[in-house]
Structure formats: structure tokens, C-alpha cells
Amino acid sequence: MRIILTSRPDDHPAPSAAVPDVVFAAEGVGFAYQQQPVLHDVSFTVRRGEFAALVGPNGSGKSTLIRLLVGLLRPQTGQVRILGVDPRHLRDRWRIGYVPQRPALTGDLPATVDEVVRAGRLARRGWWRRAGPGDRDAVDHALCAVALEDVRRRPVNELSGGQQQRVMIAKALAGEPDVLVLDEPIAGVDREAQRQFRDSVVHLVEHHGATVLLVSHELGAVADDLDRVIVLKRSVLFDGSPAQLTATGVSLGVHSEDLPLWLEDLRDPGRS
């Protein structure tokens, strides 16, 4: 189920045997910064080909959980697995496409869109090797997937915030990863940019069989396309389909900051 960008959109790539059925798994995960607990007994799974959203208020531990899942942090209790193994032991790490929160695209960066996206291909081909035709093809298709082919020669710092986010998504896609992890990719971008982001991700999920884990405050743009919603506030408050969430009486239109409050109220109607 590698995100095969060199295939035509109409091709539906068959799932690869190398991608296990469970792509992300957390089991009883706990984590604290110094003495401050951030995550407690967090368990969930994301399966191959799912488009899942991780939502919760500021400080709920979303970004910490993502950093644990991609191996930037180690859980203090419990365990995480990505593509079937402990993230620290994943050999072909290019299989993870990762877009961190607030990517370091400083305002004075003299780099073109093309240069930034090509940097996302390095781990896949070997950083010491020169780019071949296949690499250039993957970069072309990554730019095409986020509709940025027309601005590929422009400096990144001349683009809007929404376009810069899509550059970072294209950079992640250029490595043709098996999974895509997006940490707050549409925070602070306008509605049109959110729509373009939604189209790009839905295209990847539907036409390339991608597994996508999205952390976002803004679910509205992708609410109709999600397979799973995981609501986090130190531990998992809800894990299921959007339909199951709405069946509890909670609308996905609710801002993710408020979702845990709604869920806690449903569980404990006596709460004020």
C-alpha cells in the first residue's frame, strides 16, 4: 500500500505484503515531561488504508503521541508500533512520510519549492546518491498531488501559509512513503487552502491507498472523508468511526477543543 505516486490516479495499487494490517498501534502508552504527565494508558490502532484523525484540546498530548509513534520519543510505559515494529527498529524509515507541526520554513529561506520537495526524496534513494529519472518522476507526482506544479520554481518564502504547508506535504510524499503522518497541517490557513489540502489527502487515500494519520484542530474540512476519529485528552476518550461519534450526539462540526468536553459530559451528565 505504498503511496505510489508514479502510478496514474486511476490505478488502484494492490496492498503490498510489506505493509501489515495494523499500521499504527499504541498499547497502554504513558509519557510525562519531567513530573508532568501528558499521556496515560493510551491504546488504539490505525489499520492499513484508513484515514484517521487524532483530535483533542491544546495540551491533550496529541503531538507527543505523534512523536512517540514516529520514534522521536520513547514511551515511558507501554509500547508503540509502526508498520508492525518498534519505531526505533524500523529499518526503512523513508516509509514514514512526516509533516511536523510548524515546519521550519523560515521567512528568509532562499529555496525553491522544487528544492524543498526534492529533499524529501533523499532518504528513499540514499542521501549520497544523485537523483535519477525515477526520483524526478516521484517529485513531479508529489507536486502534482498537491497541485503545486505551477509554482515549483518559485521561492518557498513567496508562497502563502497554505501553499507552504502543501509544499511540506509534497516533500513527505516525494519519498513515496507507506504512511503519512500530518501534525496540524492546516492550522492557521484559510478555508480555500483547507479545501485544497482536503482534496490532496482524499486523492491520496482513495487513489493511492494511503494510510493517513492526521492531527488537527480543524476537522470541518475533512469531516466527511474520515474513516476514524480518535479523541485524546491524556487518554483516549473516543475511538471509532465518525458515524459512531455522531451517534453519541456529538457533531464533528464541533471544534476539536470542545470535543472532549462534549464526550465527558455524555459520559458524566452530572458535570456542569
Add this chain to the structure above:
Amino acid sequence: MPWPFELEFMQRAMLAALAVGIAAPLVGTFLVQRRMALFGDGIGHAAFAGVGAGLLLDVWPVWSALTVAVAGALVVEWLRAHGRATSDLALALFFYSGLAAGSVLLARAGSEAASRDRYLFGSVLTTSWSDVRTVVVLAAVIVALVALAGRALFAVVLDEESARVNGLPVDRLNLLLAGITAVTVVAAIDVVGTLLVAALMVLPVATSRLLARSFRATLLIAVAVGAASALGGLTASRAWDLAPGGTIVLITAAGFALAAVVRGVTITPPEHMHQH
């Protein structure tokens, strides 16, 4: 060769200055992008201590400076990467202790003030063919390493976190950058000295960033500015009998001022003006 390079000592100076003028901005581009513009300065001070140690122990100062500078660069990078000290604090440690150790060791070695000045501000006009060969070899090593690892270093300075998730050897690349910074500092000792070496790493890059619209162009323009400043500085030094190291750096600074003015007066006109 034509004036001002018709004499052999000027030809030696030209080769050494050109090698450093090309290598220093190459490394500096990555340092500036990582907001570590003063890294070369801190390592320069450590190299000064290395020179003092070499003279005291009767070891070729280039070797002792290289050893201390590389060790210092790796320590600063380790402190930064492991969060044991902020970059500026770690560098301040090297600024002051390096300069102090260098002055104590040079005095202990019985070095004259003129000799101290040579290492602090460079002495490219008195450089020997043997020194020139060393500088050119060190610069060639730097250019080769940047050619090999430049794309990966760019990916790291662009976004260290996702480079790490992707499996690029971020820690080793950071150590490589620290190491080639130290080599650049030592290569530049004869040309501009340990106190001014960072200027050749940073100022051409500052100029280039005003003019370039891509990372590749930033590298190429910075190298062109570095090389032109080296030749221009030597020419001005010969013409007006000025200290060559300081003159090279002043020419580099003037290049930045010129680029800032040009950039200021050629701001892109509004979109509708392009349509005519």
C-alpha cells in the same frame, strides 16, 4: 601575471585567499541557515588556543589548531544536540576560554606580539608554498565533502525533525558540518586569522541571501562573492598598502552593503506593471 599578482608572494596569497574565499561561504551557507552564524567565530578562538599549544609543544601549529578546532567543534555540537547548553552559551565558553588560553600559551611559548597578530588577523602575504598547499588541500576536502553531503545537509537545515523521522543520519551530518567548519577555520588562519575567519563564512552568505531565489543560487553567489572579495581585498591591500586580512573582510562587508542598496532600489514592481 598582471598587476597586482605579478610577484610570487602575491601569487601565493592569491591561491590561498581564493581557496578560502570559495570554501568558507560554502560551509557558511549551512551555518547561517541553521542560525549558527557565530559558530565559526567560537571555533576560531579555539583554533587560536590550538596554535598556542602547538608553538609551546613545538608541533606544527596547523596540526595543533586542527586538532583543537575539530575537538572544540564536536564538543559544541554535542552540547547543542543534547541540550546541555544553548548554542550561544556553548560558543561563549569557546570565545573566551579559547582566546585566553591562546594568549597565555603563546606568551609562554615566547611568541612576539607580531606573531600573535599573524594568527589573530592573518598574514597571507608572507605565506609559503608549503602553507599554500595545505590551505588548498583543506579547501578541496571541504568542497568535496559539501559536494557529497550538501543535499543531505540542506534537508537537515530545512527541517531537522522530519529528516530524522525519515532516517537521514542527522547526528552524523551535524557532526560533519561541525567538523568541516573547524577545517575551514584552520584553512583560513593564514588568510584572515582566527578572529576574522567567521566573517568570510557569514558575510558572503548574507549578501547572497539578498540576491538569490534558490538554495543552489545562494551557494553559488556566496562562493562568487567570497572569491571576488578575496581577490579584491588582496588588490586593495597591494594598492594602498593595507593589512590584507582586514581588507578582504572589509571588501566582503562592502559587497553586502552594495547588495543591500541594489536590493533596496530594485524591489519587484507591482504585478500589474509586469503585464505591459
